[in-house]
Amino acid sequence: MSTIHRFIGEKNDFNWEGVDLTVFDGSDGSKYASRRLLITEEREGAKNFVFRYFKVLPGGSSTMFDKHAHDHGVLILHGHCKVKLNDQEFHAGPMDVIYVTPNDVHHFIVEGDEPLGFLCVIPNKKLLASR
């Protein structure tokens, strides 16, 4: 069913109505990272893609040297980071768009004193498994 999740967040700490917070303990190789699932199959019935918001605190990073069969579409929403993609390395900031190809090693490392926040879209994993 079509749904709206209203924004109820603040600068550098985004939040939406009807959306839970998952704080990672670092066992996945991330540091100071949390996630809010915005559009999912389980809740919204979305069969094709998943919308996730990640927040990473200063000094932290996404999962180190992450690599998998699904791709990522990323839109940086707040803060700055260093992005490592295979052998490339570059800086990214608000509203930059990054596409991470399947099986590319990727790592987002916070730069500066502000939390990093980004939208990260992935395909529905059931869909991937069916191919």
Next chain:
Amino acid sequence: MSTIHRFIGEKNDFNWEGVDLTVFDGSDGSKYASRRLLITEEREGAKNFVFRYFKVLPGGSSTMFDKHAHDHGVLILHGHCKVKLNDQEFHAGPMDVIYVTPNDVHHFIVEGDEPLGFLCVIPNKKLLASR
């Protein structure tokens, strides 16, 4: 190949390096609308989803009573709108997230004096056709 499109836009007029503008003439039922394709299969090789930025000027709207087999994941980036979804009607603004289910009639109508800008993600249509 993994790609970054750096943000080179301004307030209420977003733009990215390496991304073209398509201005719609209204023959699709939209009014004062334009689009920038951010992540595509043709350019980035993205097989699962497409990232698009739409800008609609004050007084304008997305395609009227649009309805189709693919779903939309929407993140409002700037401006305000009225959203019509089947028989529902509500207001949306910056950072609100909207999921539009397949085959739901939808129409985004700009409210106020600022251009509306939103990210709209759709599944890759080849992927949909293959199911």
